[in-house]
Amino acid sequence: MNPVRSLKSLSSLLAAMAAAATLGGCATGPAGVLPAVKEMGSFHVGGRQVTLAGLPEKEIVYSPGSPPQRLNPNGDFSVEQMYARYTRLEQPKGRVPLLLWHGGGLSGVTFETKPDGGAGWEMFFLKEGWDVFVSDAMERGRASWARYPEVFATEPVFRTKKEAWELFRFGKAYATDPAQRTAMPGTQFPLAAFDQFTKQSIPRWATNDATTQKAYDEYVEKVCPCVIVVHSQGGNFAFNAALKNPSKIKALVAVEPSGSPDPDKADLTPLRGIPMLWVWGDYVGEVPFWRSVRERQDRFMAALNRAGGQGELLDLPARGIKGNSHMMMMDRNSDEIAGLIQQWLKVRGLSR
Amino acid sequence: MNPVRSLKSLSSLLAAMAAAATLGGCATGPAGVLPAVKEMGSFHVGGRQVTLAGLPEKEIVYSPGSPPQRLNPNGDFSVEQMYARYTRLEQPKGRVPLLLWHGGGLSGVTFETKPDGGAGWEMFFLKEGWDVFVSDAMERGRASWARYPEVFATEPVFRTKKEAWELFRFGKAYATDPAQRTAMPGTQFPLAAFDQFTKQSIPRWATNDATTQKAYDEYVEKVCPCVIVVHSQGGNFAFNAALKNPSKIKALVAVEPSGSPDPDKADLTPLRGIPMLWVWGDYVGEVPFWRSVRERQDRFMAALNRAGGQGELLDLPARGIKGNSHMMMMDRNSDEIAGLIQQWLKVRGLSR
Numbered sequence: 001m002n003p004v005r006s007l008k009s010l011s012s013l014l015a016a017m018a019a020a021a022t023l024g025g026c027a028t029g030p031a032g033v034l035p036a037v038k039e040m041g042s043f044h045v046g047g048r049q050v051t052l053a054g055l056p057e058k059e060i061v062y063s064p065g066s067p068p069q070r071l072n073p074n075g076d077f078s079v080e081q082m083y084a085r086y087t088r089l090e091q092p093k094g095r096v097p098l099l100l101w102h103g104g105g106l107s108g109v110t111f112e113t114k115p116d117g118g119a120g121w122e123m124f125f126l127k128e129g130w131d132v133f134v135s136d137a138m139e140r141g142r143a144s145w146a147r148y149p150e151v152f153a154t155e156p157v158f159r160t161k162k163e164a165w166e167l168f169r170f171g172k173a174y175a176t177d178p179a180q181r182t183a184m185p186g187t188q189f190p191l192a193a194f195d196q197f198t199k200q201s202i203p204r205w206a207t208n209d210a211t212t213q214k215a216y217d218e219y220v221e222k223v224c225p226c227v228i229v230v231h232s233q234g235g236n237f238a239f240n241a242a243l244k245n246p247s248k249i250k251a252l253v254a255v256e257p258s259g260s261p262d263p264d265k266a267d268l269t270p271l272r273g274i275p276m277l278w279v280w281g282d283y284v285g286e287v288p289f290w291r292s293v294r295e296r297q298d299r300f301m302a303a304l305n306r307a308g309g310q311g312e313l314l315d316l317p318a319r320g321i322k323g324n325s326h327m328m329m330m331d332r333n334s335d336e337i338a339g340l341i342q343q344w345l346k347v348r349g350l351s352r
Numbered sequence: 353m354n355p356v357r358s359l360k361s362l363s364s365l366l367a368a369m370a371a372a373a374t375l376g377g378c379a380t381g382p383a384g385v386l387p388a389v390k391e392m393g394s395f396h397v398g399g400r401q402v403t404l405a406g407l408p409e410k411e412i413v414y415s416p417g418s419p420p421q422r423l424n425p426n427g428d429f430s431v432e433q434m435y436a437r438y439t440r441l442e443q444p445k446g447r448v449p450l451l452l453w454h455g456g457g458l459s460g461v462t463f464e465t466k467p468d469g470g471a472g473w474e475m476f477f478l479k480e481g482w483d484v485f486v487s488d489a490m491e492r493g494r495a496s497w498a499r500y501p502e503v504f505a506t507e508p509v510f511r512t513k514k515e516a517w518e519l520f521r522f523g524k525a526y527a528t529d530p531a532q533r534t535a536m537p538g539t540q541f542p543l544a545a546f547d548q549f550t551k552q553s554i555p556r557w558a559t560n561d562a563t564t565q566k567a568y569d570e571y572v573e574k575v576c577p578c579v580i581v582v583h584s585q586g587g588n589f590a591f592n593a594a595l596k597n598p599s600k601i602k603a604l605v606a607v608e609p610s611g612s613p614d615p616d617k618a619d620l621t622p623l624r625g626i627p628m629l630w631v632w633g634d635y636v637g638e639v640p641f642w643r644s645v646r647e648r649q650d651r652f653m654a655a656l657n658r659a660g661g662q663g664e665l666l667d668l669p670a671r672g673i674k675g676n677s678h679m680m681m682m683d684r685n686s687d688e689i690a691g692l693i694q695q696w697l698k699v700r701g702l703s704r
Contacts, residue, residue, distance in 0.1 A: 033442055037386040040439070040475065041465035044551035049513075051528065060509060060558045066611045067644050075512030076528055078550040085464070087392070090385055107494050112437070113393035123392065141494040142459050144554045147510055157412060158499055160427030161401075176403065176428055198430040199396035202496045206412045259418045292419050 034126055036090035045222050046138070046215030047081030052150055079146040082215035083108075084135040084223070087122075093129025093352040094345075096225045096250050100125075100134045101216075103232025104258070105159040105204045107141030108134035110231060114330045115193035115200070121229070121329045124338040129351065133223060137234070138215040140202045148205075156203035164198055168326040169283045169290065184283050188323040188331035197330065209236075216241050224248035227350055229341065231255045232326065239271075239300075246270040251350055253341050255279045256326055258293050263303030272308040275348050276301075279314045279337065281324030290326070314340060386478055388442035397574050398490070398567030399433030404502055431498040434567040435460075436487040436575070439474075445481025445704040446697075448577045448602050452477075452486045453568075455584025456610070457511040457556045459493030460486040462583060466682045467545035467552070473581070473681045476690040481703065485575060489586070490567040492554045500557075508555035516550055520678040521635045521642065536635050540675040540683035549682065561588075568593050576600035579702055581693065583607045584678065591623075591652075598622040603702055605693050607631045608678055610645050615655030624660040627700050628653075631666045631689065633676030642678070666692060 058071040085108065086097070100122060102110040111122045111134050125132050136143040139152070146152055165174035170191065171183040183191055216237045220226070225248050230238040235257020242249045243261065252274055261268075278301055284290045301311035316324050316337065324331050329338070345351050410423040437460065438449070452474060454462040463474045463486050477484050488495040491504070498504055517526035522543065523535040535543055568589045572578070577600050582590040587609020594601045595613065604626055613620075630653055636642045653663035668676050668689065676683050681690070697703050 034389040034392065037389050040386070040478075041471070042461060043465060043469075044461075044548065047551055049547070058509075066648070067641065069641065071509060073510065073512070075514045077510060077512060078547060078553065081551040083461070109394060109396075109435070109494050113395055117395075119393070126392075136494070141496075142461050142488070142552075142554075144493075144551070157410075157423060158425065158429060160425070160429060162427045195401070195430060196396065199399055199433040199496070200494075201430065202494070289419065289421065296418070 034123075035129055037087055038090045039088045040086065042083065042085040042142075044081040044083050044143070046218040047078055049076055050079050050146070050151055051076050052147070055150075077146065077151075079144075079151050080138050080211045080215060081143060082135060082138045082212075082219060083142040083144075084133050084219060086131065086133040086223075087126055088131045089126070089129060091129075092131045094125075094131060094227070095350050095352070096131075096227055097223060098125050098130040098132050098227045098229060099219075099223070100132065101228060101230040101234035101238055102135070102137065102140075103234050105157070105201055105233075107136045107200065107202050109141070109200045110327075111329060114190075114334065115197040116190040116330070116332075117193075118332075118334070121334065121338050124335055125229075125342070128342050130227075133226075135219065137237070138212040139205055139208050143215075145203075145205075152205050153207040154205060156205050158203050159198075159201045161194075161198050164201065165194070166287075167289065169281070169287055170194065170325055170327075184323070184325070186282075186323040187325060188282075188333050189325040189327060190330070190332055193330075197327070213237055213240055217244055220245050220248055225250055227251045227253070227345060229253040229255065230257065231329070232258050235297075236260055242274055243268075243270055246274060249274050251275045251277075251345060251348060253277045253279065253344070254297075255328065256281060256284075256290075256293075257297060260297060260300040263300050268304045268307040268309060271304055272310070275310045275312070275344075276304065277312050277314055277341070277344055279328070279341070280316060281326060281328045281331075282317050282322050283325075312344075314344070386441075386475075387481055389439055390442045391440045392438065394435065394437040394494075396433040396435050396495070398570040399430055401428055402431050402498070402503055403428050404499070407502075429498065429503075431503050432490050432563045432567060433495060434487060434490045434564075434571060435494040435496075436485050436571060438483065438485040438575075439478055440483045441478070441481060443481075444483045446477075446483060446579070447702050447704070448579055449575060450477050450482040450484050450579045450581060451571075451575070452484065453580060453582040453586035453590055454487070454489065454492075455586050457509070457553055457585075459488045459552065459554050461493070461552045462679075463681060466542075466686065467549040468542040468682070468684075469545075470684075470686070473686065473690050476687055477581075477694070480694050482579075485578075487571065489589070490564040491557055491560050495567075497555075497557075504557050505559045506557060508557050510555050511550075511553045513546075513550050516553065517546070518639075519641065521633070521639055522546065522677055522679075536675070536677070538634075538675040539677060540634075540685050541677040541679060542682070542684055545682075549679070565589055565592055569596055572597050572600055577602055579603045579605070579697060581605040581607065582609065583681070584610050588612055594626055595620075595622055598625060601626050603627045603629075603697060603700060605629045605631065605696070606649075607680065608633060608636075608642075608645075609649060612649060612652040615652050620656045620659040620661060623656055624662070627662045627664070627696075628656065629664050629666055629693070629696055631680070631693070632668060633678060633680045633683075634669045634674055635677075664696075666696070
């Protein structure tokens with residue numbers, strides 16, 4: 001064996017291996033493969049203990065073939081926590097984690113695989129090199145929920161398919177028969193996946209805002225500094241979380257936020273250091289509810305900027321991007337919109 | 353430069369890189385890094401549409417600052433679906449995906465990060481090279497739940513901390529004051545993480561078994577052939593899913609299953625081709641409920657084996673592994689138990 005020839009072949013093998021695996025790990029794989037994942041995990045954060053008393057006893061068989069058990073529903077319970085699942089990369093390009101906060105009547109599933117089977121925003125931002133956290137707000141999904149009226153004051157609200165169809169601007173008029181529904185002309189929402197989308201619906205309460213906020217505030221304390229990308233009902237929680245912990249939030253992207261603090265009452269100067277982007281889809285002016293929401297948000301953004309803030313607008317139709325529903329992270333062009341958000345974050349130095 | 357000396361140092365560098373990255377990409381990274389992930393995603397499966405009518409209207413403000421909306425709670429709803437989240441590896445060693453099915457009053461979080469912050473079984477089996485699916489059963493977590501009594505027949509059951517403490521064999525007697533609780537002697541459960549564990553509790557129904565089963569059956573149809581590792585209440589669903597789709601389930605590991613089909617009524621011969629392992633923790637004989645469950649399960653396993661089945665027992669205390677609670681995937685020695693399961697699967701040729 002000639003050591004010099006062996007050295008050459010070893011060198012080329014080494015080069016091939018170095019191409020496949022960058023030094024210190026394996027930062028990026030072939031197309032469709034995620035950057036090297038350091039850790040995936042989840043946790044609950046926030047919440048408190050309540051003690052219930054005076055409720056009557058019951059007898060329950062939990063699974064067929066198992067003996068009956070006497071159930072005393074009174075006692076101590078953990079309530080009002082929230083849930084988050086995270087993926088941390090070996091070599092993140094994002095300078096801080098990116099948190100995805102869902103909207104009303106939904107859970108973190110909003111950002112996972114799209115109802116039509118395509119990759120959602122969680123995957124988009126992971127592939128862009130962010131550590132990504134996806135949460136379920138207090139009362140939703142894996143965060144769990146508590147007895148009412150004993151812990152939550154009222155009964156929950158269940159979203160009908162009609163409300164989802166019309167409120168999320170998939171179409172103007174819902175009908176049980178899909179053939180009878182009217183769709184927004186040129187919609188980017190994959191209408192054939194509408195039924196699949198409605199399986200993501202989670203009951204909600206209209207009286208839990210204070211406790212939902214409290215859990216979000218503890219979540220921010222735990223995992224930030226961070227960037228927050230928030231949708232719809234989550235907007236109000238994110239703006240309030242930013243007011244409480246302005247130094248911890250490095251940017252806030254509000255995707256069609258449905259609420260915000262009252263700019264006539266709140267001092268918005270603490271938000272001055274936080275770049276903020278409002279993203280709006282199509283047909284907003286055609287639906288009275290969204291026209292009103294948009295007007296309020298524009299007033300909030302103007303007040304923020306008068307207070308020295310950094311509010312910016314990404315009006316998709318004005319940029320020539322037409323047909324986006326309220327659920328734009330599930331629309332056919334979801335990657336294009338995420339790409340604009342990514343570019344905006346990158347320009348602000350938040351991603352390498 | 354002496355080529356022979358360089359060859360030696362290159363060889364050792366090459367060996368170090370080969371240890372960090374196997375040929376053909378980057379199948380395994382350094383300690384703490386996952387095998388290369390091809391795809392992560394989630395989906396809902398199963399369920400049906402229901403139409404509700406005759407319920408009174410309401411007026412609701414969804415988020416502060418947003419206009420009030422008139423709510424008609426009647427209409428079409430998607431109900432009774434279940435949820436699964438998966439991680440597929442670039443180069444899986446498991447010959448089929450491994451599905452983790454949780455128990456009663458809990459969700460897929462059971463298998464994620466442990467309440468004490470350690471890595472759970474999802475991570476263990478991913479690092480062993482399996483494509484891993486973690487689901488939330490119908491009515492739990494991200495699967496969502498439906499109105500009662502209109503869709504679900506009864507009201508839900510909320511688990512008290514006392515029930516969790518005593519039923520899961522962390523200790524014999526719960527007290528609100530942690531200092532007053534009695535723990536099982538030598539328990540492997542991290543008692544300091546008990547409150548964190550109870551945040552994982554999810555309300556359950558005692559009257560949803562048929563629809564839960566239906567969703568599990570559709571889940572098996574969609575993602576199997578597979579291996580199922582099932583816990584507690586999930587056991588009955590997994591045994592029944594195996595009876596319906598025996599060719600799709602390559603092995604079934606039942607971790608303290610609480611129920612199963614009645615061996616005097618069910619024909620168990622379809623299960624003959626499926627290796628099955630029952631795993632039992634400690635203190636089972638000391639708690640009347642579990643003593644009774646264990647007796648029934650032993651009878652079921654014996655009936656299975658009389659029918660030509662392949663039921664095997666992994667009794668941890670009999671193997672000298674002491675102190676395991678019902679939540680053994682969260683116990684301090686959870687990796688040791690998962691390792692025994694992994695070894696059992698490997699011996700059966702299900703993992704390379």
